[in-house]
């Protein structure tokens with residue numbers, strides 16, 4: 284595969300297109316809330332959701348009926364033009380690159396609402412060539428429409444080939460903002476035998492060893508504990524490494540069992556602990572869960588601040604509550620402290636919560 288030279292990587296891909304960003308801003312995006320702009324009832328709720336969620340995403344791809352594709356596109360234009368999004372980001376998910384709708388999605392949205400669109404999510408990305416295609420056409424459309432800042436690209440990791448090519452996808456363009464896991468399409472593409480949209484599966488487990496009987500042999504009739512495993516661990520970890528390597532942001536994706544808020548929270552928390560910055564929300568009930576899970580806890584911030592205070596110039600080793608802390612664990616703590624500071628800038632309730640934590644003397 285040929286790569287652009289380093290000096291050309293940040294050159295606009297069309298005359299008059301905005302200068303590409305050298306760093307992707309770390310804007311809070313704990314929940315990317317999906318809505319169907321062709322569903323009038325759902326769309327009517329969107330203006331009131333501004334400020335309650337970090338990202339509102341007008342979905343044009345899967346979950347939108349073929350007959351409603353044009354109405355969804357036009358509905359998104361109308362909502363975007365009529366709504367002041369304040370601190371809330373506006374994203375869209377366009378149709379797949381091999382679909383009959385995607386060209387019109389791009390050529391309609393960029394001129395009409397390009398100044399308001401922060402990020403375009405591209406589904407079913409297979410490799411760098413898909414990002415290069417969107418990158419160039421966005422530059423052409425931005426130049427034509429006089430857009431002043433580059434629209435960023437977010438890719439969904441939901442094909443086996445996409446997972447195999449995840450590194451080159453992340454590094455394909457300075458527009459790359461992040462990746463989301465697409466467990467439903469990925470399961471289908473890999474021919475995994477789960478019909479669930481994200482989450483675990485009771486059949487994917489490890490079982491405790493059989494206890495020894497009096498004869499010293501395993502008692503295979505004894506009851507044994509089983510531990511359900513995470514089907515998505517490998518892909519999420521791979522995605523996190525690729526994103527961190529390229530300075531972009533990893534997200535979990537959809538959790539389809541809307542009623543099972545407990546398992547949803549577990550899946551989101553696993554992703555948070557592994558390094559994801561946010562997740563999708565498919566239903567209003569999932570926004571609160573995501574905002575809670577993807578914000579550092581009071582306990583973590585209290586501990587992290589103690590370590591920061593105790594570590595002085597950031598070198599050496601100290602004992603806190605019987606545990607060793609050093610330069611590396613200080614960096615772990617700074618990840619949480621810096622995230623809390625970013626979130627506090629846009630979430631007054633969270634700011635009050637973090638401000639109320641007693642900060643130790645240095």
Ligand SMILES: CC(=O)SCCNC(=O)CCNC(=O)[C@H](O)C(C)(C)COP(=O)(O)OP(=O)(O)OC[C@H]1O[C@@H](n2cnc3c(N)ncnc32)[C@H](O)[C@@H]1OP(=O)(O)O
Nearest residue numbers: 317318319324325328342345346467480537541565566567
């Ligand atoms: C694998 C993938 O690609 S996942 C991404 C694609 N899928 C999606 O985007 C799905 C988005 N979500 C939805 O379509 C819906 O939430 C569904 C179909 C899952 C459930 O819809 P419903 O059965 O109507 O849910 P429910 O009855 O609980 O809705 C309660 C209220 O919330 C509203 N609501 C539901 N989902 C949303 C949403 N995503 N955004 C805003 N409002 C919503 C409903 O309109 C309803 O309003 P009402 O009280 O005024 O009647």
Ligand SMILES: O=CC(=O)O
Nearest residue numbers: 441465466467468
């Ligand atoms: O688009 C999301 C998925 O899981 O598929």
Ligand SMILES: [Mg+2]
Nearest residue numbers: 345441465468
């Ligand atoms: Mg999908």
